[in-house]
Amino acid sequence: MNKEKDVIIKVRNLKKYFPVKKGFLKRKVQYVKAVDDISFDIKRGETFGLVGESGCGKTTTGRTIIRLYDVTDGDVIFDGTNISTMKEKDLSSFRKRVQMIFQDPFASLNSRMTVGDIVGEPLDIHKLASGKERQERIYSLLKTVGLSKEHASRYPHEFSGGQRQRIGIARALAVDPDFIICDEPISALDVSIQAQVVNMLEDLQKELGLTYLFIAHDLSMVRHISDRIAVMYLGKIVEVAKSEELYKNPTHPYTKALLSAIPIPDPDVTHKRESVTLEGEVPSPINPPKGCTFRTRCKYAFETCKNKEPSMKNLGGDHTVACHLLDNKK
């Protein structure tokens, strides 16, 4: 098979800086480097997880890929077309194929629209269906996500968090997309409901052949749903690996710390395992540390880390890491 064809989205050296404006004239004095030079590929039909602490740029990455934000620098190539330089009016055909599910099911649905209209809106915008056909499509979408057609005439406030998230998913599915960005789709839900939504996302992927970019901070859920995972820290990707590999053999000190911070629901295990506590907090992305951005919290940091930014090294088997410690070992 052609390898290039297998990749649905290719991100190359993507940067997204937000200007910080100061003073009366609103001069741009500094930049928040939310996403700073990241590259990755997502293969067709896979789930690619993106994890990191709040403020590491994972949401910005998702939104930049779908062009909700303009790209500062770098390329996003979706199925052979470069999205990053596309004009706004040409984007509509791209947005028909890429959809998004948002974190907060309470804020992402218009409370004045009926569920039917919310789910039908993408159909109207892209002029995909009208009249009876539109109605049928809405009913079938609601059925796909486990709601019934009676729900179409109700308003979002009549639904629980999990049901609202289902409505959001139905809306994303309306245009029959290939690629869906799930931005923390389950963090606002209760534990017992999270599993329902995750299972549904998995089923839909199998049925419709979807590709997901799954953004979350809950590592245990990300590991469960993803095929490959990228770990982000302060606007950069520090490690990418298959999800099993990442959990069995975390290599970057940050990944190790992140994994050991996750509480395990098993008293004996959690009491006996050693944990690496990360001291301090994430530095400001306005003035990230020079060299390796993680060095301020890394207990293995040495001289080189201060001066040189580590580059991504391949450890084989799709496992890449950006850390100077790897050079030392060789």
Add this chain to the structure above:
Amino acid sequence: MSEKILEVKNLKTSFYTHLGEVQAVRGISFSLNKGEVMGIVGESGSGKSVTSLSIMKLLQYPGEIKSGDIFFKGENIVNKKNKEMLNIRGNEIAMIFQDPMTSLNPVYTIGDQIMEVIIRHQGLSKKKAKEKAIDMLRLVGIPSPEERVSNYPYEFSGGMRQRAMAAIALSCEPDLLIADEPTTALDVTIQDQILKLMKDLKEKLDTSIILITHDLGVVADICTKIVVMYGGLVMEEGTSKDIFYNPKHPYTMGLLKSIPRLDLGEKKRLIPITGTPPDLIKPPMGCPFTARCPYAMKICSLHAPKYTKIDENHKAMCWLLHKQSPNMKMDTGVKRGVINE
């Protein structure tokens, strides 16, 4: 037997809304010994936060304690007037709230907010109180507390604000600390720091802690005793080993099955609890979990089951534990992780 610090007996709390009476807590009982860490787990709407607010007597209109008793250090505080509660609250019982962004006053410095409690309850002078505030900030691990004490909340990050909240709560060395989802709004790495802090403080000050959370991982880490709540009732209560390794209630089993396990290699499909929690305006007649329970029987929807004692500390409310119930084969959801020593 060690000293009981808190005993809740048949507590019922309702909210009288225009839609009707929301019976948020429908008769719960539990007790807490000195130096014990108890976890209350349950999903939103299970009544866990209302329980904590009832103990603090911080319920606001239209909420009200309908009946029941709350014994704190042997004294019933249910009928205490607000004035009397002021001497207990913050001094003997303290609380850490979920959202550190909204529970600090943005127009006072962190120091002022810690000092307020110290001056009110310990009657120290302003100067002495400030010294104590600095000590407290140091205790909770805030770097350079001498300077940080005059910062405003916006100058603190989320994790630091939660530490500042802990400093306020612990400044009068309370006997009981109630932490209502103290780490839910935080990142895992910061959550880890806060949980370590709570463990340390427990060791140092011998404070009893009630930790309210929906994260089973968090309770496994620090709690010795766990109460599982659902639909305003305690479904199961036991030591953390009982709950994790020998759950007796289908709801507890369901919770254990619905979370992915990081430490176990296998990647299995999650087993969710189907359906949604009951409406507490019209709570179901029988067991509140009936509608979502895979093992529900006819009797479950008609009569609420009584508690069955499994052993000294472990009890559960389920008809399946009745001696006349059919012997069902259940997947308890217990998976034991491998311990690497």
